[in-house]
Amino acid sequence: MSKLSILSLALASALLPNWAGAYEYxxxxxxxxxxxxxxxxxxxxxxxxxxxAADWMAAQMGNSYTLSRxxxxxxxxxxxxxxVIASAAGTTDRYVVIGAHFxxxxxxxxxxxxxxxxxxxAVLTEIARNLGGLKMENxxxxxxxxxxxxxxxxSAAYVASLDATQRAxxxxxxxxxxxxxxxxxxxxxxxxxxxxxxxxxxxxxxLRIADELNIALESNPGYNDEYPIGTGCCSDGESFxxxxxxxxxxxATNWDIGDLDGYEQTTNPAIPGGATWHNxxxxxxxxxxxxxxxxxxxxxxxxxxxxxxxxxxxxxxADLLASTASGGAVARNMQDNLQRQHQTLxxxxxxxxxxxxxxxxxxxxxxGEIGADGEIAPDQGFDEAPNxxxxxxxLYMLGDYQLSDSLNLGASLSYQNGRDELEHxxxxxxxxxxxxxxxxxxxxxxxxxxxxxxxxxxSFDSDRHLQIQSDGGPVxxxxxxxxxxxxxxxxxxxxxGYDFSFGELRSGPFxxxxxxxxxxxxFNEREDLRTALGYEDQTFDSLEASLGWRLRxxxxxxxxxxLQPYGSVALVKELGDGRLEDVDLVSRGDRQVRxxxxxxxxxxxxxxxxxxxxxxxxxxxxxxxxNSRFGHSEGSQTGYSLGxxxxx
Numbered sequence: 160m161s162k163l164s165i166l167s168l169a170l171a172s173a174l175l176p177n178w179a180g181a182y183e184y185x186x187x188x189x190x191x192x193x194x195x196x197x198x199x200x201x202x203x204x205x206x207x208x209x210x211x212a213a214d215w216m217a218a219q220m221g222n223s224y225t226l227s228r229x230x231x232x233x234x235x236x237x238x239x240x241x242x243v244i245a246s247a248a249g250t251t252d253r254y255v256v257i258g259a260h261f262x263x264x265x266x267x268x269x270x271x272x273x274x275x276x277x278x279x280x281a282v283l284t285e286i287a288r289n290l291g292g293l294k295m296e297n298x299x300x301x302x303x304x305x306x307x308x309x310x311x312x313x314s315a316a317y318v319a320s321l322d323a324t325q326r327a328x329x330x331x332x333x334x335x336x337x338x339x340x341x342x343x344x345x346x347x348x349x350x351x352x353x354x355x356x357x358x359x360x361x362x363x364x365x366l367r368i369a370d371e372l373n374i375a376l377e378s379n380p381g382y383n384d385e386y387p388i389g390t391g392c393c394s395d396g397e398s399f400x401x402x403x404x405x406x407x408x409x410x411a412t413n414w415d416i417g418d419l420d421g422y423e424q425t426t427n428p429a430i431p432g433g434a435t436w437h438n439x440x441x442x443x444x445x446x447x448x449x450x451x452x453x454x455x456x457x458x459x460x461x462x463x464x465x466x467x468x469x470x471x472x473x474x475x476x477a478d479l480l481a482s483t484a485s486g487g488a489v490a491r492n493m494q495d496n497l498q499r500q501h502q503t504l505x506x507x508x509x510x511x512x513x514x515x516x517x518x519x520x521x522x523x524x525x526x527g528e529i530g531a532d533g534e535i536a537p538d539q540g541f542d543e544a545p546n547x548x549x550x551x552x553x554l555y556m557l558g559d560y561q562l563s564d565s566l567n568l569g570a571s572l573s574y575q576n577g578r579d580e581l582e583h584x585x586x587x588x589x590x591x592x593x594x595x596x597x598x599x600x601x602x603x604x605x606x607x608x609x610x611x612x613x614x615x616x617x618s619f620d621s622d623r624h625l626q627i628q629s630d631g632g633p634v635x636x637x638x639x640x641x642x643x644x645x646x647x648x649x650x651x652x653x654x655x656g657y658d659f660s661f662g663e664l665r666s667g668p669f670x671x672x673x674x675x676x677x678x679x680x681x682f683n684e685r686e687d688l689r690t691a692l693g694y695e696d697q698t699f700d701s702l703e704a705s706l707g708w709r710l711r712x713x714x715x716x717x718x719x720x721x722l723q724p725y726g727s728v729a730l731v732k733e734l735g736d737g738r739l740e741d742v743d744l745v746s747r748g749d750r751q752v753r754x755x756x757x758x759x760x761x762x763x764x765x766x767x768x769x770x771x772x773x774x775x776x777x778x779x780x781x782x783x784x785x786n787s788r789f790g791h792s793e794g795s796q797t798g799y800s801l802g803x804x805x806x807x
Contacts, residue, residue, distance in 0.1 A: 184468075184633045185461030187288045191219045192273065192281035192460070195261065196444055201268030202261065204240040204306055209262060213243050216261055216303040219284035220245040223291035223629075224301070231305075231316035240305035242313045245287050249298035252328045255474045256300045257467075258314060258395050259283040259335040260307030264437040271443040273456075275436050276307070279335030279409070282463045289468040289632045296476035297330060304395050307336075308437075314395035318402070330474065331361055331405035333467070334396035338459050339447055340435045341411030341424040344376050347391025349399070349406030359389060361405040361474070368469050374462045382419040391421070409467065411459065427451065465633075472627065472635050473689065479746045479753065481627045481636075482690040485582070487755025489623050490679075490697060490742045492547065492579050492587050494757075497646050497677050498701070498738070499549070499798075500575060500615055503534070504593045505652065505673070506786065506800075507555060507571060508611045510772065512599050513725055516607065516665075517713040520561040527558030527569075532782075532802030538580065549798070551577030565602035571595045583624035583637075591617040605667065608655035617646045619679075625690055640691055644682035650675035656709065664712040669727070671705045674735070689748030697742055702735035705766070721774040726767075733762040761792035770800075780804050 195202070199212040217226050224245035232239045240262070248254075259279035263272035271277065280303055287301045304313030321329070338344075346365040352358035362378060369376035381388025391408030399406050410421070416433065417423030423433040429450035435441040447456065472478045511528075520526070531554050538548035553576070559569025572594050579587040597611035620643045627636040656669030679697040707729025714722045737760035743752050770784030780803070787797040 181631045182633065183461075184464045185285070185457060187219070187632075188281040188285040188460040188464055189457070191215070191284045192277050192456075195277045195280060196271035196273045200263070200271045202263050202272070203265045203267075203308065204238060204262070206268070208268075209240070209305070212261055213241055213303070213305070216243045216280060216284060217245070220287040220301060221291035223247060224287065229317065229320065231312065233306075233310075233312055238306075238309070238312075240309075240313060242305055242317055243303035244317075245299075245301040247290075247295060247299050247301075249295040249475060250480075251296055251298075252324075253296075253330050254298040254300055254328060255330050255471065256302060256332040256399070257283060257286060257335075257471060258302040258304055258317075258332065260304040260313060260395055262305050262308055262313075264308045267437070267439050270437070270439040273444055273447055274339040274442050275337045276335070278338035278456075278459065282335055282338065282460060282467065285460075285464045286467050286471055289464065289629055289635060290471060290475070290477065291629050291632075293472075293475075293477045293627070293629055294480050296480055297474065299471065299475060307395055311395055311398050314398035318398045326402055329402060329404055331407070332396055332399040333361070333407045333409065333470070334394050335409045335463070335467070336394040337424070337436070338409070338411045338463055339451075339456055340430065340442070342413040342426060343411065344374070344459070344462065345378060345391070345408070345410050345412065345414070345421075346376055347379050347408040347410075348389055349396060349408070350387075350390050350392055351400050351403065351406065353387045353390055358403075358405045361407040361470075362389060364473065365407060365409075365466065365470055368473070369466055372462075372465055372469065374466055376466070377414075379414050379421070382414065386414075386420055393421075409463065468633075468635055473748075476749075478627060478636055478690055479748050479751075482625050482640075482692060482746065483744050483753040483755050485623055485625050486692040486694070486744045487742060487757055489581065489585075489587065489621050490694060490744075490755065491738075491757045492581065493619055493621070493644075493646065493679050494677065494697060494699070494738050496549070496577070496579055496587060496589055496619075497615075497617060497648055497679065498675070500577075500589075500591045500593065500617060501613065501648055501650055501675055502786075503551070503553065503575060504571070504573065504595055504613050504615065505611070506768075506784070507557070507573065508595060508597045508609075510770075510782065511557060511559070511569065511571075511597065512607075512609050513711055513723065514772070515559070515567055515599050516601055516711070517723055519603070520567070522561050522563055524561045525558060526806065527556065528780075528804045528806045529556040530554070530802055530804030532800055534798045534800040536796065536798040547582075548580040549577065551575050559597070565600055567599045567601075569597050571597070581621075581623055583626040585624040585639075586622050588620040588622075589617050591615055605658045605660070605665075606655075607658065608653070610651075610653040613648075613650045613652075615648045617648075619644050619646060636690070638686075638688060638690055640684045640686050640688065642682050642684040642692075642694070644680045644694070646677070646679040648675055648677045654705075658709075658711070663714055664710060666710040667708070669705075669707055669709055669729075671703075671729075673701070673703045673705070675701045677701070684747075687747075689746070691747040693745035693747070695743040695745075697739055699736040699739050701733065701737055704732045704734055705729045707766075719776055723772040723774065725771070726769040728767045729765065731764055731766055733760065736760070737762060758793065764791040765789045778806050780806065
């Protein structure tokens with residue numbers, strides 16, 4: 160709180176790496192407060208200190224706002240002051256007003272005004288800084304009022320400047336005033352809520368958040384008949400009373416003492432008369448620190464910043480927009496995961512086709528194999544965002560019958576268990592059963608034709624971590640949300656080519672057509688949180704045409720071992736949906752449908768494969784394989800597989 164501590168913090172921030180410059184709750188407010196009280200005491204109209212304080216307030220709002228000054232006069236233009244306004248638009252025309260006066264009582268040049276109202280003004284700038292740059296549905300107007308101490312002049316001028324449309328779009332007003340001296344922290348609704356309980360909604364919302372954050376917060380107990388239970392008054396919020404919107408008064412005082420009207424702030428004997436308002440000898444850093452300890456100021460700045468940043472996050476629906484984007488990432492990963500499961504089964508059949516082409520079979524014979532394999536797709540190396548790290552483990556069995564010299568028919572059954580790592584320690588687990596039938600037409604010559612039919616059923620268990628943080632600021636929200644659903648896909652594929660002979664190697668062109676239908680069932684996240692989402696059904700089709708070149712070989716190594724290398728590269732053209740570009744999500748907080756944009760589908764990209772199968776003996780084989788999608792707008796996606804198989 161002292162200049163030395165602020166200087167030390169700034170020096171440390173300059174010397175440490177950029178990530179170390181992040182601040183915790185209350186620190187930005189403390190910086191604002193330190194300058195207001197020490198550099199600009201006596202900050203009332205017409206003084207250089209008021210002008211300096213106005214500049215400082217604007218500077219402390221952050222870089223994500225449109226800043227403006229509102230000049231106003233009264234007493235026939237003989238008196239003048241100014242409001243400092245920081246505006247951030249939302250995706251709608253609706254907006255929330257948050258205000259605190261930063262002037263001190265007129266004519267007292269030594270008055271630091273730490274409690275009244277350097278504290279409220281300081282927290283105001285931290286709310287602005289904490290939410291700076293976040294996408295909001297409802298915008299904000301963050302206002303540092305001038306001339307509150309001369310009859311609420313700044314807030315009255317602000318309200319008077321609003322046109323009919325601006326008044327209609329205002330959702331409500333939050334007022335911060337005198338947050339340190341009082342024994343207790345309070346949140347009250349406006350006097351207009353006494354006859355309209357709906358206007359007390361913001362107070363109740365604030366109390367709910369305080370309980371969640373374990374912050375001791377009360378509301379006017381209503382012991383004085385002039386101040387109905389749960390209501391407050393007597394600051395800039397009064398100027399908004401006639402607009403018919405919720406008003407929230409945030410203050411620290413003690414409604415249980417004196418005349419039970421909140422004008423006596425504390426029972427602390429170090430504060431004569433129980434109040435520090437407008438008193439230069441009391442409302443200053445030295446006295447308040449001696450009376451309450453430095454931890455009181457730190458605690459109040461921290462707790463009010465935590466509480467009100469979270470409240471404004473909710474009132475602007477910035478939390479719901481962030482949750483929608485986060486939920487969209489989960490939906491996108493489910494779709495991507497389901498497509499990868501289909502590709503896993505396709506690659507199983509392709510490896511079997513290569514095995515069949517490298518061996519001779521008698522008509523009427525039946526052969527098969529059982530095996531296990533695993534795959535990892537790291538989130539580094541060839542992979543690029545937004546593709547997360549993924550891994551899976553699978554078991555399979557397949558068998559096929561040599562129907563004629565040139566035709567082989569087979570079937571497979573496999574189980575896959577996998578996990579995709581999501582942002583902020585989230586994860587997407589899946590259990591998938593896959594079944595398929597396949598055929599290969601090849602008489603041992605260079606021409607070949609293959610096809611398969613596939614069916615898959617997946618169970619998804621999602622665990623997403625919603626974390627909201629403005630650049631360099633504290634984490635505003637950190638929640639874990641979970642849900643489960645099932646998904647289904649079926650596909651039909653045909654592929655054919657011509658292999659030229661180069662000694663023990665075969666290489667040639669191939670072309671294919673692969674149709675798949677995917678469906679992910681609707682589900683709701685389990686947690687009773689306003690950010691929890693409901694997911695609509697996700698249904699889409701893919702029709703991929705591919706043209707490429709492949710290589711295969713069968714090399715004898717001695718001792719009965721054989722090495723069967725293979726590889727391919729193909730250009731892929733997506734002729735169908737490919738994947739959804741957006742998905743509808745329902746927020747539990749307001750039951751509204753919001754659209755999560757998943758990104759446009761890239762319809763042209765490449766796939767490459769490089770692998771080798773080592774046949775150790777006629778019964779036992781191992782394989783290693785790398786598969787990559789490249790030239791894709793969403794970045795490369797590479798997976799590395801290892802497996803073993805037992806022939807029968």
